[in-house]
Amino acid sequence: MRLSWIVSSNAICALLPISGFANATIEGRVELPPSHSAPVMAKRYEIVTHGGVLSTQPPLAVVYLEGSFSKPVTPSTKQIAQKNLAFVPPLLPIQAGTRIEFPNLDDTYHSIFSYSPAKRFDLGRYRPDERPIPSEVFDTPGLVTLHCDIHEHMRGLILVLNTPYFVVTNPDGRFRLSGLPSGRYVLKAWIDSTTTREKPVDLKNGKTSHLDFP
Amino acid sequence: MIFSAKAIGPEITSFRTKLAIAMMLVVSGVTAFGIYLGQGRVTANAKRDLRQTFQAELSGLDKLQQLCNATLAERCRILAEKPRIHAALEDNALDLLYPSAKDELRDLMDGSDSSDQRAVSLHARFCRFLDGTGVVLSPPNQKDVGELDAKTEAQLALKTLPDKQQVGYLTEDVDLADETVDEVIAVPIFSSETGDVISALVVGFKPFEVISKRAGIEVKSGIWVGGRLHMPSISKAAQTILGHEISTALSKADRTHTDFTVTVENVPQLLFYKRLNPDSLFPPAYEICVYSLADSISQQNRLRWQFGGAGALLLLGGFVASHFIALRFAKPVERLALDSERNRAQRRQAEAKLMSTSEKLKRSTRYSADASHQLKSPLTVLRAGLEALLAHEDFKPEIYEELSTLLHQTHRLSGIIEDLLLLARLDAGYLQLHSEPVNLSQLVEEWLDDLDALPDSPDVEIQKKVPPDLYVAGAKRYISLIVQNLLENARKYNRKGGRIRVAAQVEGSEIRLAIGNTGQPIARDAQEHIFERFRRAATGAAVSGHGLGLNLARELVRLHKGDLKLVRSADDWTEFELRLRAAQPVVERAS
Numbered sequence: 001m002r003l004s005w006i007v008s009s010n011a012i013c014a015l016l017p018i019s020g021f022a023n024a025t026i027e028g029r030v031e032l033p034p035s036h037s038a039p040v041m042a043k044r045y046e047i048v049t050h051g052g053v054l055s056t057q058p059p060l061a062v063v064y065l066e067g068s069f070s071k072p073v074t075p076s077t078k079q080i081a082q083k084n085l086a087f088v089p090p091l092l093p094i095q096a097g098t099r100i101e102f103p104n105l106d107d108t109y110h111s112i113f114s115y116s117p118a119k120r121f122d123l124g125r126y127r128p129d130e131r132p133i134p135s136e137v138f139d140t141p142g143l144v145t146l147h148c149d150i151h152e153h154m155r156g157l158i159l160v161l162n163t164p165y166f167v168v169t170n171p172d173g174r175f176r177l178s179g180l181p182s183g184r185y186v187l188k189a190w191i192d193s194t195t196t197r198e199k200p201v202d203l204k205n206g207k208t209s210h211l212d213f214p
Numbered sequence: 215m216i217f218s219a220k221a222i223g224p225e226i227t228s229f230r231t232k233l234a235i236a237m238m239l240v241v242s243g244v245t246a247f248g249i250y251l252g253q254g255r256v257t258a259n260a261k262r263d264l265r266q267t268f269q270a271e272l273s274g275l276d277k278l279q280q281l282c283n284a285t286l287a288e289r290c291r292i293l294a295e296k297p298r299i300h301a302a303l304e305d306n307a308l309d310l311l312y313p314s315a316k317d318e319l320r321d322l323m324d325g326s327d328s329s330d331q332r333a334v335s336l337h338a339r340f341c342r343f344l345d346g347t348g349v350v351l352s353p354p355n356q357k358d359v360g361e362l363d364a365k366t367e368a369q370l371a372l373k374t375l376p377d378k379q380q381v382g383y384l385t386e387d388v389d390l391a392d393e394t395v396d397e398v399i400a401v402p403i404f405s406s407e408t409g410d411v412i413s414a415l416v417v418g419f420k421p422f423e424v425i426s427k428r429a430g431i432e433v434k435s436g437i438w439v440g441g442r443l444h445m446p447s448i449s450k451a452a453q454t455i456l457g458h459e460i461s462t463a464l465s466k467a468d469r470t471h472t473d474f475t476v477t478v479e480n481v482p483q484l485l486f487y488k489r490l491n492p493d494s495l496f497p498p499a500y501e502i503c504v505y506s507l508a509d510s511i512s513q514q515n516r517l518r519w520q521f522g523g524a525g526a527l528l529l530l531g532g533f534v535a536s537h538f539i540a541l542r543f544a545k546p547v548e549r550l551a552l553d554s555e556r557n558r559a560q561r562r563q564a565e566a567k568l569m570s571t572s573e574k575l576k577r578s579t580r581y582s583a584d585a586s587h588q589l590k591s592p593l594t595v596l597r598a599g600l601e602a603l604l605a606h607e608d609f610k611p612e613i614y615e616e617l618s619t620l621l622h623q624t625h626r627l628s629g630i631i632e633d634l635l636l637l638a639r640l641d642a643g644y645l646q647l648h649s650e651p652v653n654l655s656q657l658v659e660e661w662l663d664d665l666d667a668l669p670d671s672p673d674v675e676i677q678k679k680v681p682p683d684l685y686v687a688g689a690k691r692y693i694s695l696i697v698q699n700l701l702e703n704a705r706k707y708n709r710k711g712g713r714i715r716v717a718a719q720v721e722g723s724e725i726r727l728a729i730g731n732t733g734q735p736i737a738r739d740a741q742e743h744i745f746e747r748f749r750r751a752a753t754g755a756a757v758s759g760h761g762l763g764l765n766l767a768r769e770l771v772r773l774h775k776g777d778l779k780l781v782r783s784a785d786d787w788t789e790f791e792l793r794l795r796a797a798q799p800v801v802e803r804a805s
Contacts, residue, residue: 049408113298115307145305152297152406 024203025178028211030189032059032173047090047155054145054157055192061213062093062159062190063175064166066198071097072164075137079103080146080156082110087146087156093166093190094138094158101135104128111149118142118160125150143193159190173213189213226548233540234533241532245525256517260510261484265473268486268503271433275501282419283399286322286338287379290401290415293318303412304405311343312353319359322417339396343403344414348372351413360418363387366396370418372495375411376402382496383439384418395437395444396420398496434506438464438487439499448504452478460487460502475507482507575641582638586631593631597624633762636695637747640769647773651685651797652693654725658716661694661701674705674731675713684718686725686794688774693794696778697727699767700790704731707788715789725796728781730789741783 035058048057075097081088083105094100104110104126112134113122118141123134138144138160146156159166169175182205188198197213293299298314301307312319322338340360343351350370353359362370369384380400387393396418403413436445436453443457459476464487473486484505491499600621604614639645658680665676686693704714712732719726736744745768748761764778771778776794783789 113301115298115301115305115310117306120307120310145301147297147301149297152295152300 023178024180024182024205025176025208026065026180026187026201026203026211027174027176027208028213030061030063030169030173030175030191030197030213032061032169032171033191035059045090046086047157049155053192053194054143054155056091056157058171059191060091060171061169061173061175062091062166063169063177063213064093064161064163064188064190065177065180065201066186066188067163069163069165071095075099077101077135079133080158081105082112082148082154085151085154087154090155091157091159091168093168094160095164095166096139096141096160096162097137098160099135099137100158101133103133104130109150110154112146113149114144114146116142116144119144119158157193178208187211226544226551229547230540230544233543234536237536237539238529238533241536242529245528245532249521249525252521253514253518256514260514264484264505264510265486267433268473268505271435271503272486272488272501283379283381286399286417287401289318289322290399290403290417293322293415294401294403294413295406299403300406303403308345308351309354311351312355312359315343316358323360338417339420340418342367342370342416342418344370344372344375344400344416346375346412348375348414350416362418370398370400370416372400372414374495375414376400376495377411378402380494380496381491382494383437383490383499384496385440385442385444393444394420395439400495434504436502436504437490437499438502440497443502445502445504448478456485456502456504460485460500463487464500476504478504482511579638579642582634583642586635586638589631590628593624593628597621597628600624630762633766637762637766637769640766640773645773647689647692649687649689649774651799652688652690653799654684654686654693654697654718654727654794655680655682657690657694657697658701658718658727661697662716665701665705668705673711674708677713677715679715679717680727681718681720683799684720684725685797685799686774686776687797688776688794692770692773696767696770696792699763700729700792703763703790704729707731708733709786712786720796721793723796724776724793727792727794728789729792730782730787732786733788735786735788736780736783741780744780745778 033055045056045058045060047054072095076095077099078092078094079101080092081103085106085108088105092100102110102112102123106128109125109127111123111125114120119136119138121136123136126134138158141160141162144158144160146154146158148154165177165180167175167177180203182203184200184202186198187201188196190196199211199213201209201211203209293315296315296318299311302311302314319338319341322341338360340362342353342359342362345351348371350367352367356362363386366384366386372380379402382398382400383395384398385393386396397420398416398418400414400416402411403415404410405412434445434447436443436447438444438457438460441457441461443453443460445453445456448456456476456478463474473484476483476485484507486503486505487500489498490501600617603609604617604621609617636645658678662676662678701714701716708714708731714732715728715730717728745764747765768778771792771794774794776792778790778792781789781791
């Protein structure tokens with residue numbers, strides 16, 4: 001339920017800025033690392049570290065098209081909520097320049113901060129009814145690790161990208177990106193904080209290409 | 215006996231002196247031994263007390279330090295768990311590390327301006343983080359985390375990050391001339407993501423300094439690190455010297471703690487040392503405690519004086535006591551010496567008397583012997599003359615009678631002389647006995663026959679009850695003389711119509727020969743003198759004899775180790791008993 005919501009909303013967001021520009025599509029499958037936990041229905045996704053490597057659990061990948069694309073004129077706004085002492089969603093790819101709001105949906109204080117090189121910020125302690133909702137604009141591409149100073153176990157990841165063309169795979173690793181411009185590009189798959197795979201693609205308008213990341 | 219007391223006076227004095235000296239020596243020896251033991255004990259006790267004081271001090275210090283370290287460790291653990299610090303370390307935002315921990319570090323550093331030393335120890339003087347390789351991360355603003363010069367800060371670095379708490383000591387230059395020692399605790403920070411040690415927090419304190427006077431003993435403490443001693447309570451020069459001594463001692467001994475004696479500022483001190491940070495990654499440091507022995511030594515000196523005084527008193531007492539005891543002991547000895555001297559004098563006198571008596575006796579014996587010899591020759595001449603006259607036939611019968619009487623008297627005289635000669639020889643001890651078995655029965659028989667043959671024999675009946683062949687040990691000549699004497703007496707002192715009874719028998723190892731005769735008994739008061747020389751029991755002048763016979767007989771019997779005694783003399787009966795040692799008959803002769 002939640003998973004489909006994440007995937008669909010991301011897909012919609014990704015398609016919006018380029019509609020009417022081009023209409024190439026790519027689909028395929030990313031070979032995800034084995035899950036560390038037993039498969040459970042309605043599994044709650046979380047960010048885990050294994051040997052210092054951050055990834056989602058169960059594993060998910062972000063597939064995006066590398067290239068120089070113009071930034072949107074009006075920066076979009078997205079949300080990462082804190083609910084049940086966890087970031088929702090735990091992993092969010094965005095285009096650089098996007099503003100993210102961090103609504104507190106719990107009954108307790110949260111204090112969200114990040115020391116990541118891509119974005120350092122500190123929202124300080126705030127209550128659930130804090131208005132306006134604390135937010136930050138993420139301009140620099142890179143991986144941002146979110147911490148809560150009060151709940152040290154909480155982790156969230158924001159993958160800031162230069163491109164507006166990205167999608168989060170489904171739990172099987174399958175992905176589909178459409179509305180892409182035609183031309184030669186590099187398609188990348190972010191698997192965890194240290195692993196990003198890439199493959200060249202030749203996108204043709206109106207056509208659907210197929211690419212797997214082994 | 216005044217002369218002898220005077221003679222032995224010096225000896226007694228010398229004895230008394232020797233006794234007194236010996237007792238003095240014993241008393242001195244015991245006193246010296248006592249003092250030696252007491253002294254040793256006092257010294258040992260003092261040292262043990264010091265050691266106990268040190269242990270108590272150190273254990274108290276240890277507890278305080280452990281408490282302090284535990285508190286710090288807990289604070290550091292909480293600090294290390296802070297998400298911001300973790301984020302700063304794990305997200306490589308080291309520039310944010312110190313600012314992130316600012317509040318916590320300030321809390322840790324708080325109260326550093328307090329004047330109470332113990333309270334200071336619970337607060338850090340400085341804090342530093344080490345990065346993943348053990349290098350010190352310089353803080354952006356030293357004021358927040360305690361200022362340190364670059365040299366001191368460099369000492370905080372570790373070769374590798376520790377996985378458990380480390381204690382170290384480092385020297386810090388306060389100014390150009392002075393320096394101080396800081397105690398540092400390094401607490402590892404573990405990554406919450408990987409579990410590895412990603413950093414370490416190093417916290418510095420002012421170490422404890424113990425300067426206490428306990429039980430009158432001054433205690434100073436210091437820290438030895440890196441070959442140098444830091445003991446603010448003593449002078450710089452003394453610190454340097456003592457530091458060298460400790461370095462030498464440490465290089466020799468490899469024990470965790472021990473002690474030795476040193477001289478600091480001309481005062482002997484007992485020094486204890488103990489490793490402060492065993493198994494630490496920091497350089498080895500030692501807790502040094504110095505106890506002044508001055509008090510202990512002065513106490514010991516006082517005690518020594520007391521002991522000495524007591525010893526002197528004891529010696530004096532001992533001297534007086536031994537003097538008196540010697541006097542007392544000497545008294546009986548003196549008396550003994552006097553007595554023995556007196557005894558000796560008496561003995562000498564007795565000996566002298568005895569000597570002179572013996573001399574006299576010898577002289578008289580010799581005189582008797584000489585006289586007997588001198589008498590014998592004229593007597594022989596006289597007898598020969600008388601016998602020659604009797605051979606003449608032309609004398610009147612009265613003259614013959616007279617001559618015959620004279621001859622008889624010469625015979626008697628000759629007998630007396632013989633007896634005297636024998637007695638003289640007995641008295642002089644010249645008579646030597648050649649003992650052999652003598653047939654007593656035969657001798658008695660022969661003499662009884664002779665008795666019958668005598669011309670003037672009174673009419674007496676002889677009763678004989680002598681078993682044949684009774685042998686006694688002796689010289690035949692003398693035994694014969696004894697028997698003759700007794701039998702002649704029995705005949706001589708008999709009455710007319712009386713009797714003589716001779717009986718012999720074996721009694722054990724002796725032969726008993728009893729010779730009894732009738733006749734006037736010997737007067738009661740004369741009985742005890744009959745064996746004396748020149749005594750004659752009977753008063754009858756008609757009886758021939760010279761009073762030597764019984765004396766001679768008894769002397770001869772005693773020479774034979776026998777006995778002769780008067781058994782009875784009363785109611786017309788006088789009986790003598792002769793006892794002689796029996797002998798085995800000679801077989802050859804018997805055959």
